[in-house]
Amino acid sequence: MPNETAANLLARPGIVVIGGGPAGLMAAESAAALGMRVDLYDAMPSVGRKFLLAGKGGMNITHSEPRERFESRYESQAARVREWLNRFDAQALRTWVHELGIATFVGTSGRVFPEAMKAGPLLRAWLRRLREQGVAFHVRHRWMGWDGEALRFATPDGTKHVAADVVVLALGGGSWARLGSDGAWTELLLRRGVPVADLRPANCGFEVPWSETLRRRWAGHPVKNVAARADVCHGWRRGEFVIADYGVEGGLVYGLSRPLRERIESQGAAVLTVDLAPDLPVDRLCDRLMRQKPGRSLADRLRRVGIEGVRAALVRELVEPAHYADPARLAAAIKAVPVAVQAPRPLDEAISSAGGVALDALDASLMLGRLPGIFCAGEMLDWEAPTGGYLLTACFASGRIAGEGAAQWATALAARRATSSRVGFGCPESEIR
Numbered sequence: 001m002p003n004e005t006a007a008n009l010l011a012r013p014g015i016v017v018i019g020g021g022p023a024g025l026m027a028a029e030s031a032a033a034l035g036m037r038v039d040l041y042d043a044m045p046s047v048g049r050k051f052l053l054a055g056k057g058g059m060n061i062t063h064s065e066p067r068e069r070f071e072s073r074y075e076s077q078a079a080r081v082r083e084w085l086n087r088f089d090a091q092a093l094r095t096w097v098h099e100l101g102i103a104t105f106v107g108t109s110g111r112v113f114p115e116a117m118k119a120g121p122l123l124r125a126w127l128r129r130l131r132e133q134g135v136a137f138h139v140r141h142r143w144m145g146w147d148g149e150a151l152r153f154a155t156p157d158g159t160k161h162v163a164a165d166v167v168v169l170a171l172g173g174g175s176w177a178r179l180g181s182d183g184a185w186t187e188l189l190l191r192r193g194v195p196v197a198d199l200r201p202a203n204c205g206f207e208v209p210w211s212e213t214l215r216r217r218w219a220g221h222p223v224k225n226v227a228a229r230a231d232v233c234h235g236w237r238r239g240e241f242v243i244a245d246y247g248v249e250g251g252l253v254y255g256l257s258r259p260l261r262e263r264i265e266s267q268g269a270a271v272l273t274v275d276l277a278p279d280l281p282v283d284r285l286c287d288r289l290m291r292q293k294p295g296r297s298l299a300d301r302l303r304r305v306g307i308e309g310v311r312a313a314l315v316r317e318l319v320e321p322a323h324y325a326d327p328a329r330l331a332a333a334i335k336a337v338p339v340a341v342q343a344p345r346p347l348d349e350a351i352s353s354a355g356g357v358a359l360d361a362l363d364a365s366l367m368l369g370r371l372p373g374i375f376c377a378g379e380m381l382d383w384e385a386p387t388g389g390y391l392l393t394a395c396f397a398s399g400r401i402a403g404e405g406a407a408q409w410a411t412a413l414a415a416r417r418a419t420s421s422r423v424g425f426g427c428p429e430s431e432i433r
């Protein structure tokens, strides 16, 4: 609303949004679109820093697969996320991106990318539109909790207090703390009685006790076109992963990070089983090994069935030498190489966080039952999903629900106050923000 006067703006019911990532910005936009005066606070000197980083390696904003499959990615939280997607799903998100003047395309994997493959142009266009809507940005304001009912912020000019009845918290998870979301908010909400599950790494690498030989020769190398599974209850997944100095990382491992992490949490360790020859059924692999002339070296025998380089190194590292001479046992071992994973890498290195505000502590509008008027959105909620655009989609969708819920709450509150002040019980206008 570019031509709106300051007086008109002040007359609108106000909400505060804390956190300027995709979820907070979407909450701000939705509330402003419903006529709210929106003040957005962020700890960092600029908003959207993780969003910009997410765009560096090719911003994957959502996924084009059918809705049912899409929802299943949120596993145990799928039913709640479905409610958010009913309001704002992958197609609605793409339309919204297009309305910002950014074209999208679907990659061969079904993932959806902005045409430039990065977040910068999208974020710039979005911030311009938010300012036109009247959203006021207050950066370098780190929320530190409440003093009485007022929000307390640490700023370069000292502590500031802000009175607000309606607040959207969109504070992110706990990874990449240098971009702003450090998870310090968990303590602030726990102190107010809000159930918050510990933040844990999701879409992360895992530690593996590699031998010095393997680490020195193969750290940094991708292991392409393999399949892996976390345990017998989960199916095989195709893809690639990377041998890291500390263990394993990359897309295939990130996709299995939830079951691996949960197995480690419950049993202290987990096994990532890798099929190094996913296109060869075990009997054909065994047959090809059997038909080789006796006396060949292991390296030569493996090479003749397509296992060389880093894959052959994994066989030597992880398959019992007792299996080498027996084609049936060697074939079975190649189809199920056991990589013992000991621990997830630290939360700060992860792409996203598991844990956060318990979903059953929030009503359908994402307002906290224990703190009426306080709404939550984005990665700070207790859901998780693999990479592939599912993270951002749920952040945007929950931001939209929380922003609209906050606007409705603020409108109802303002109406109640107007009525009660007419009959003589009103709060002073200065208390209503």
Ligand SMILES: Cc1cc2nc3c(=O)[nH]c(=O)nc-3n(C[C@H](O)[C@H](O)[C@H](O)COP(=O)(O)OP(=O)(O)OC[C@H]3O[C@@H](n4cnc5c(N)ncnc54)[C@H](O)[C@@H]3O)c2cc1C
Pocket: 018, 019, 020, 021, 022, 023, 024, 041, 042, 043, 044, 047, 048, 049, 050, 051, 053, 054, 055, 058, 059, 060, 061, 062, 141, 142, 143, 144, 170, 171, 172, 173, 175, 176, 179, 180, 181, 182, 183, 184, 185, 350, 351, 352, 377, 378, 379, 380, 387, 388, 389, 390, 391, 392, 393, 395
């Ligand atoms: C390397 C990397 C690549 C990624 N790639 C993708 C991808 O391609 N596709 C995808 O779907 N997802 C991707 N993600 C994940 C995605 O970026 C996040 O899930 C998403 O940014 C979370 O949005 P959010 O708004 O909930 O939180 P955030 O983006 O983390 O924003 C939270 C905001 O809150 C502010 N804040 C935190 N605490 C306070 C406080 N106390 N006071 C004031 N402000 C505070 C922070 O400064 C920050 O601006 C990637 C993540 C990483 C790290």
